Amino acid sequence: MDKKLRAKKFGMIFAVVMVVAGLLLMYTGNDALVLATEKKEGILTAEQIKVSFDNVGGRLVKEAVQEAQQVKKGDILMVLDSTDVDLSIAKLEAQINQMKAQVKSAGGGVNIAMSQADTNEQQSFRQIDQQRAAVDAAQANYNNANLDYERKQQLFEVGAISRSALDAAQTTLQVSAANVAQQKQLLSKLLGGTVDTGDTDSLNLPTIDLQRQTAANKLNDVEALNQQLKALEIQLKELKVKKEHLTLRAPEDGKIIKILAKEGEMIAPNTPVLLMESSRYYFDIYVSEENIEKYKEGDEIQATSVAGNKKAQGTIRLLTQAPGFADLRMTREKGQADLTSFQMRIYLEPTEGIMPGMTMGVKLR
Missing domain, CATH: 1.10.287.620 (Helix Hairpins)
Known part of the structure; x- marks a missing residue:
């Protein structure tokens, strides 16, 4: 008899625990859903530039920069042999x-x-x-x-x-x-x-x-x-003018990521010789069609870094239908497979302490 009462007691306790756990899961799930709906995040990326000699070629005689070096617009990057010219x-x-x-x-x-x-x-x-x-x-x-x-x-x-x-x-x-x-x-x-x-x-x-x-x-x-x-x-x-083009200069402020040509090599016209990271930073987020109508290209929007909670002013430069993988992501976030997602690209103003690779978030309206 005691065994039956004990089993019944344990069964009731287990049922109560399951009900409480279910309620907790429902609450936390709804909270995550709301959070995913209100806030979107993306990885900050810098535009990259492939730098090449404009319509001229020849033997590379000078490398004036190194990888990871910061350069200003107009700085000399490389020089081709000018003897023939x-x-x-x-x-x-x-x-x-x-x-x-x-x-x-x-x-x-x-x-x-x-x-x-x-x-x-x-x-x-x-x-x-x-x-x-x-x-x-x-x-x-x-x-x-x-x-x-x-x-x-x-x-x-x-x-x-x-x-x-x-x-x-x-x-x-x-x-x-x-x-x-x-x-x-x-x-x-x-x-x-x-x-x-x-x-x-x-x-x-x-x-x-x-x-x-x-x-x-x-x-x-x-x-x-x-x-x-x-x-x-x-x-x-x-x-x-051709001689001037034999001297490659930085098209804008930025950072040298990779040097693709070495001194002594023959360089063909318009062949990339440097990979440069520009100072134009952007990140992408994916927004449902329910929210996309609230935004248009050119709108300003505030972004916040996950690390340090630093704020930066941004501008929406692109709104377009997102690729299929974004729809899958939206389905997982919201549980709504019948909604199309849209890609929103946001460019940030230069802000101290914010750099490529950081996660940036925005709160949707």
Whole structure:
């Protein structure tokens, strides 16, 4: 009888313990569910940058940094051999200097030709003036010879002079006429087909115009040389830019994680040679579709580190449907397999004491 009472007593105690344990499990389970719903955590990660030489390659001659070294934007990281580029620059600079000399010489030739045309024009004007005077003098001689001939012809008709005297006057008249024609021909040659207006300085002499046109055509040659000079100068700038690219500089502040190339190696263009950790920190959390509508990209949100409880201001930069594993995680946290989870990426402002690898948490609204 005692054994039956004892067994019954133990059975009742066991039942009470099971009920209490069940209640405790329900309470703690609900508390974990609420906690998982209100707070989300993620591992803080730094963006990594693969640094490479921009469109240039060659032999690596200098490593200016070491792994784990902190660098500032613009710091020299690596240097490629610049011997070939230096030689090309020197050669091109010599060509540019030679071309500049040609441009200067050609330009000087144009100025000389223009000046010579002006000088020739003034000389031609003076010659024309002189030839006009010669024509006027020849015409005057002709007029006098003509008067003398007419007078002697009248005297010959009355028998006052001999036939030989009349013939001499006629010969003088003919010579004077020939001289007038000759002087006019010389004047016409000096005018070169230009109509003589009597105002010498207003004349446009074809020979002078031709000289000026020839000089102007040489300006085209000078312009062609200038264009060649500009092309060479552009090539020189490109070479100098290429030389600058042979020196690899830090694109931003950060930390050298891994050096992928060693001194003496041949580096191909755009091949990563350094792995760099940037100062842009972020972490991802996964939010159910029930909560996602409360947030949008660009919203500010406060995060707290698990270690040290340090607070940092963050900004939501990405909201997107999460991959399948996140849905599984959400199911385990909330026991709701029918809800889709969303990935929320939060970038933090630089904060003292917070570094990559730390666990950061946010409280959901």
